[in-house]
Amino acid sequence: xxxxxxxxxxxxxxxxxxxxxxxxxxxxxxxxxxxxxxxxxxxxxxxxxxxxxxxxxxxxxxxxxxxxxxxxxxxxxxxxxxxxxxxxxxxxxxxxxxxxxxxxxxxxxxxxxxxxxxxxxxxxxxxxxxxxxxxxxxxxxxxxxxxxxxxxxxxxxxxxxxxxxxx
Numbered sequence: 659x660x661x662x663x664x665x666x667x668x669x670x671x672x673x674x675x676x677x678x679x680x681x682x683x684x685x686x687x688x689x690x691x692x693x694x695x696x697x698x699x700x701x702x703x704x705x706x707x708x709x710x711x712x713x714x715x716x717x718x719x720x721x722x723x724x725x726x727x728x729x730x731x732x733x734x735x736x737x738x739x740x741x742x743x744x745x746x747x748x749x750x751x752x753x754x755x756x757x758x759x760x761x762x763x764x765x766x767x768x769x770x771x772x773x774x775x776x777x778x779x780x781x782x783x784x785x786x787x788x789x790x791x792x793x794x795x796x797x798x799x800x801x802x803x804x805x806x807x808x809x810x811x812x813x814x815x816x817x818x819x820x821x822x823x824x825x
Contacts, residue, residue: 680721680722681724681818682720682722682723682819683706683707683817685715685814686715686718686800687815688713688714693801695713696709698818698820705791706819718735718814719733720732720759723796724796727790728765728788729752730787731785731786731816734783735780735782735784736778736780737780740779741806741811741812742808742809743778744807744808749761750786751802752794754798754800755799762791773785774786781822796818801818803816804816
Protein backbone atom coordinates (compact mmCIF):
# COMPACT_ATOMS: atom_id res chain seq x y z
CA UNK A 659 0.00 0.00 0.00
CA UNK A 660 2.85 2.38 0.90
CA UNK A 661 4.54 1.72 -2.44
CA UNK A 662 1.31 2.35 -4.33
CA UNK A 663 0.75 5.63 -2.50
CA UNK A 664 4.34 6.70 -3.15
CA UNK A 665 4.05 5.77 -6.82
CA UNK A 666 0.83 7.79 -7.12
CA UNK A 667 2.50 10.80 -5.49
CA UNK A 668 5.41 10.57 -7.94
CA UNK A 669 3.05 10.59 -10.93
CA UNK A 670 1.21 13.59 -9.47
CA UNK A 671 4.43 15.57 -8.95
CA UNK A 672 5.76 14.71 -12.42
CA UNK A 673 2.43 15.51 -14.01
CA UNK A 674 2.39 18.96 -12.45
CA UNK A 675 5.69 19.87 -14.05
CA UNK A 676 4.23 20.75 -17.44
CA UNK A 677 1.37 23.09 -18.17
CA UNK A 678 -2.23 21.95 -18.62
CA UNK A 679 -2.62 23.47 -22.09
CA UNK A 680 0.93 24.01 -23.32
CA UNK A 681 1.15 26.01 -26.54
CA UNK A 682 4.94 26.15 -26.72
CA UNK A 683 7.95 23.94 -26.05
CA UNK A 684 11.54 25.08 -25.75
CA UNK A 685 15.16 24.11 -25.26
CA UNK A 686 18.46 25.89 -24.74
CA UNK A 687 20.02 27.19 -27.95
CA UNK A 688 23.56 28.57 -28.35
CA UNK A 689 23.71 32.36 -28.14
CA UNK A 690 24.90 33.20 -31.66
CA UNK A 691 22.85 30.95 -33.87
CA UNK A 692 19.84 31.19 -36.11
CA UNK A 693 16.83 29.91 -34.13
CA UNK A 694 15.51 28.21 -37.27
CA UNK A 695 17.77 25.28 -36.38
CA UNK A 696 15.33 24.39 -33.58
CA UNK A 697 12.34 22.60 -35.11
CA UNK A 698 9.56 20.55 -33.51
CA UNK A 699 8.71 17.42 -35.50
CA UNK A 700 6.29 15.49 -33.34
CA UNK A 701 4.43 15.83 -30.06
CA UNK A 702 2.40 13.43 -27.96
CA UNK A 703 1.66 13.94 -24.27
CA UNK A 704 4.88 15.23 -22.73
CA UNK A 705 7.13 13.74 -25.40
CA UNK A 706 8.40 16.21 -27.97
CA UNK A 707 10.57 15.13 -30.88
CA UNK A 708 12.70 18.05 -32.02
CA UNK A 709 15.91 18.79 -33.86
CA UNK A 710 19.09 18.10 -31.89
CA UNK A 711 22.82 18.58 -32.10
CA UNK A 712 24.95 21.55 -33.03
CA UNK A 713 23.49 24.64 -31.43
CA UNK A 714 20.60 22.87 -29.70
CA UNK A 715 21.12 21.62 -26.17
CA UNK A 716 18.60 19.51 -24.26
CA UNK A 717 19.92 20.49 -20.83
CA UNK A 718 16.96 22.83 -20.35
CA UNK A 719 13.29 22.07 -20.92
CA UNK A 720 10.58 24.71 -21.11
CA UNK A 721 6.83 24.67 -21.64
CA UNK A 722 4.78 27.80 -22.25
CA UNK A 723 1.21 28.96 -22.66
CA UNK A 724 -0.69 32.18 -23.16
CA UNK A 725 -3.42 32.41 -20.56
CA UNK A 726 -5.58 35.29 -19.29
CA UNK A 727 -3.29 38.06 -20.52
CA UNK A 728 -0.14 36.34 -19.29
CA UNK A 729 2.55 34.13 -20.70
CA UNK A 730 3.43 31.36 -18.27
CA UNK A 731 6.70 29.53 -18.81
CA UNK A 732 7.64 26.46 -16.77
CA UNK A 733 11.35 25.90 -17.00
CA UNK A 734 13.48 22.95 -15.87
CA UNK A 735 17.23 23.15 -15.35
CA UNK A 736 18.55 19.79 -16.54
CA UNK A 737 22.15 21.00 -16.37
CA UNK A 738 24.56 19.58 -13.82
CA UNK A 739 25.27 23.13 -12.62
CA UNK A 740 23.16 25.73 -10.89
CA UNK A 741 21.78 28.42 -13.18
CA UNK A 742 21.71 31.97 -11.83
CA UNK A 743 18.49 33.92 -12.25
CA UNK A 744 18.11 37.64 -11.62
CA UNK A 745 15.15 40.00 -11.85
CA UNK A 746 17.21 42.65 -13.64
CA UNK A 747 19.08 40.36 -16.07
CA UNK A 748 16.40 37.81 -17.01
CA UNK A 749 14.90 39.00 -20.30
CA UNK A 750 12.06 37.62 -22.38
CA UNK A 751 11.02 38.51 -25.92
CA UNK A 752 8.03 37.50 -28.01
CA UNK A 753 8.53 37.43 -31.78
CA UNK A 754 5.20 37.75 -33.56
CA UNK A 755 4.60 36.34 -37.03
CA UNK A 756 3.86 39.93 -38.11
CA UNK A 757 7.53 40.77 -37.52
CA UNK A 758 6.92 42.74 -34.31
CA UNK A 759 9.24 41.95 -31.38
CA UNK A 760 7.85 42.56 -27.88
CA UNK A 761 9.97 42.87 -24.76
CA UNK A 762 7.93 40.99 -22.16
CA UNK A 763 7.51 42.45 -18.69
CA UNK A 764 7.65 40.28 -15.61
CA UNK A 765 4.35 40.14 -13.77
CA UNK A 766 6.09 41.03 -10.54
CA UNK A 767 6.55 44.82 -10.74
CA UNK A 768 9.42 45.00 -8.27
CA UNK A 769 12.57 42.95 -7.76
CA UNK A 770 11.91 41.95 -4.15
CA UNK A 771 8.72 40.14 -5.20
CA UNK A 772 10.32 38.16 -8.06
CA UNK A 773 9.04 34.62 -7.55
CA UNK A 774 11.96 32.85 -9.26
CA UNK A 775 14.82 31.70 -7.02
CA UNK A 776 18.22 33.29 -7.56
CA UNK A 777 19.79 29.86 -7.90
CA UNK A 778 17.94 27.39 -10.11
CA UNK A 779 19.45 24.08 -9.03
CA UNK A 780 19.97 21.05 -11.26
CA UNK A 781 16.65 19.26 -11.73
CA UNK A 782 14.59 22.17 -10.38
CA UNK A 783 11.44 23.52 -12.09
CA UNK A 784 10.63 27.24 -11.88
CA UNK A 785 7.77 29.29 -13.29
CA UNK A 786 8.09 32.66 -14.99
CA UNK A 787 4.89 34.73 -15.31
CA UNK A 788 5.07 37.49 -17.91
CA UNK A 789 2.58 40.06 -19.15
CA UNK A 790 1.41 39.16 -22.68
CA UNK A 791 1.07 41.86 -25.32
CA UNK A 792 -2.54 43.01 -25.76
CA UNK A 793 -4.71 40.76 -27.94
CA UNK A 794 -1.89 38.30 -28.72
CA UNK A 795 -2.91 34.69 -29.35
CA UNK A 796 -0.66 31.63 -29.45
CA UNK A 797 -1.16 31.30 -33.21
CA UNK A 798 0.23 34.84 -33.68
CA UNK A 799 3.59 33.87 -32.15
CA UNK A 800 6.64 32.73 -34.10
CA UNK A 801 8.76 32.14 -30.98
CA UNK A 802 9.48 33.26 -27.44
CA UNK A 803 13.09 33.78 -26.38
CA UNK A 804 14.22 33.89 -22.77
CA UNK A 805 17.65 34.93 -21.60
CA UNK A 806 18.04 33.61 -18.08
CA UNK A 807 20.82 34.92 -15.86
CA UNK A 808 23.93 36.74 -16.96
CA UNK A 809 27.34 35.06 -17.00
CA UNK A 810 26.20 31.48 -16.41
CA UNK A 811 22.96 32.09 -18.24
CA UNK A 812 20.97 30.18 -20.77
CA UNK A 813 19.20 31.30 -23.92
CA UNK A 814 15.89 29.46 -24.25
CA UNK A 815 13.88 29.34 -27.47
CA UNK A 816 10.24 28.23 -27.26
CA UNK A 817 8.33 27.47 -30.43
CA UNK A 818 4.67 26.74 -30.93
CA UNK A 819 3.62 23.14 -30.84
CA UNK A 820 1.99 22.53 -34.24
CA UNK A 821 -1.79 22.90 -34.02
CA UNK A 822 -2.38 19.51 -35.61
CA UNK A 823 -0.37 17.96 -32.80
CA UNK A 824 -2.40 19.72 -30.09
CA UNK A 825 -5.74 18.30 -31.24
